[in-house]
Amino acid sequence: MIPDTLNTLLSRRSVKFVQAPGPTDEQLDLILRAAMRAPDHGAVRPWRFALVRGADVPALVDVAVRAGEAAGTPLPEAKAANGRKWLSRVPLVIAIACVLDHDGRIPDHERMLATGTAVGNMLNAAHALGLGAFWSTGVGTYIDGVGEALGFDALDYRFMGYLSIGTPIDPVEAVERPDYRDFVSEWHAA
Ligand SMILES: Cc1cc2nc3c(=O)[nH]c(=O)nc-3n(C[C@H](O)[C@H](O)[C@H](O)COP(=O)(O)O)c2cc1C
Structure with a gap:
C-alpha cells in the first residue's frame, strides 16, 4: 500500500493559474513550517x-519594469503585460531569496540547494492542501535591482524568484512523468 503522504508527492504538479482565495493563515503557517x-x-537556514x-x-x-x-x-x-494579467488574479506570492556565504563555512551552492529544497517543500505542502503553486523566475528575477x-x-x-499560491482556476489534471529508469544507473566498485 502506498502511504497517503507518498501519493501526495507522486501526484504533485505545478499550477500557474490560480485565484483567490489564497491560503488561509493556518494553511500558510503549514506551508512555511514545511519549508x-x-x-x-550547518543549520544556516539560508532561505x-x-x-x-x-x-x-x-x-x-512595476518593480521589474522600473x-x-x-x-x-x-x-x-x-x-x-503577460505578467500583469497573470499576477492580477494571484492572491499570494512568496518572494524567495537565499542568504549568501560571508564566512566561508557553507558554500553558496549548498545554501541555494537548501533554499530550493525549502521551496520544493512549500510546493508539496500547497499541493497537499489542495492549493495550486508555481515557482517562476520570469518576471524580472534576474534584473539588477529587483x-x-x-x-x-x-x-x-x-x-x-517567486512562488505563487492560490486556488486553481481550472481543474488540475494528472500529468504523466518520464520513467525514472532513464535517469538512474547502478554504480559498482571496479
Ligand atoms: C527555479 C525555477 C524557476 C522557474 N521559472 C519558471 C518561469 O519563469 N517560467 C515558467 O514557465 N516555468 C518556470 N519554472 C518551471 C515551473 O515552476 C514548473 O516546474 C514547470 O511548469 C513544470 O511543472 P511541474 O512542476 O508540474 O513539472 C521554474 C522552475 C524552477 C525550479
Whole structure:
C-alpha cells in the first residue's frame, strides 16, 4: 500500500493559474513550517521569504519594469503585460531569496540547494492542501535591482524568484512523468 503522504508527492504538479482565495493563515503557517523542514548543511537556514499579497502582487511587475529601465535591461513589453494579467488574479506570492556565504563555512551552492529544497517543500505542502503553486523566475528575477527592491540586496542575498499560491482556476489534471529508469544507473566498485 502506498502511504497517503507518498501519493501526495507522486501526484504533485505545478499550477500557474490560480485565484483567490489564497491560503488561509493556518494553511500558510503549514506551508512555511514545511519549508523549515528542508535539509540544511550547518543549520544556516539560508532561505528568506517575503510575503506579497493581494493588490501588491501585480505591483511586482512595476518593480521589474522600473528596475529594468534603471539597469538598461528593460523588461519586454509583452512579458510585462503577460505578467500583469497573470499576477492580477494571484492572491499570494512568496518572494524567495537565499542568504549568501560571508564566512566561508557553507558554500553558496549548498545554501541555494537548501533554499530550493525549502521551496520544493512549500510546493508539496500547497499541493497537499489542495492549493495550486508555481515557482517562476520570469518576471524580472534576474534584473539588477529587483531583489533589492524586495528587501534582498545583492551583496547579501541571491534572489531566486517567486512562488505563487492560490486556488486553481481550472481543474488540475494528472500529468504523466518520464520513467525514472532513464535517469538512474547502478554504480559498482571496479
Ligand atoms: C527555479 C525555477 C524557476 C522557474 N521559472 C519558471 C518561469 O519563469 N517560467 C515558467 O514557465 N516555468 C518556470 N519554472 C518551471 C515551473 O515552476 C514548473 O516546474 C514547470 O511548469 C513544470 O511543472 P511541474 O512542476 O508540474 O513539472 C521554474 C522552475 C524552477 C525550479
